[in-house]
Amino acid sequence: MHFRTTADSDTYAYATSPLNFGGVEKEDLLFWMLPMAIANQFMDDPFYAFAIGCFCLWLYKRLTMNTPPGHMVLRLSVWMGQLENGELAEMYPAMKKIARFMNRFLTNLWLEVGLLPSPTYCNRYEP
Structure with a gap:
């Protein structure tokens, strides 16, 4: 998504996607998927890797709850x-x-x- 801006205006338009999954933004999924993928390499049961990913996502969302x-x-x-x-x-x-x-x-x-x-x-x- 590319928008053109000119020197005549001091306002900028950002093209962002409102898509999220239950309040989880696209960038938040990094804190769920990466720990889950790393834990899956070291653990036998995928459920534990899923739990670690969910915990990391919860912790990240908890630490950044008042940020846009x-x-x-x-x-x-x-x-x-x-x-x-x-x-x-x-x-x-x-x-x-x-x-x-x-x-x-x-x-x-x-x-x-x-x-x-x-x-x-x-x-x-x-x-």
């Missing part, structure tokens, strides 16, 4: 933007190139799956 949907993606994008513009990237040009590549990659990824793009690129993704 999409906060994890936004925090990661802000952190990548700060890394790209920070003093560590100024000292090491290779770090700046890696951070810029990761920021562009994450922005394209978020746009493709319908999540918020990086705030450092919110006015730069013209086709």
Whole structure:
């Protein structure tokens, strides 16, 4: 989902998907699926892996109960933007190139799956 923005406007439109499963957003499923997949590799019974995945999801939802949907993606994008513009990237040009590549990659990824793009690129993704 790509929206065009212009320099004439100071408002931005984000194309996000309202799809969720019982209050679980798309990004929250990472905290259910990844621990469940990892636990399934080490345990004999898939029920225990499922229980560990559900516990990790419950714990994540409990710790982030007063945050808006999409906060994890936004925090990661802000952190990548700060890394790209920070003093560590100024000292090491290779770090700046890696951070810029990761920021562009994450922005394209978020746009493709319908999540918020990086705030450092919110006015730069013209086709």
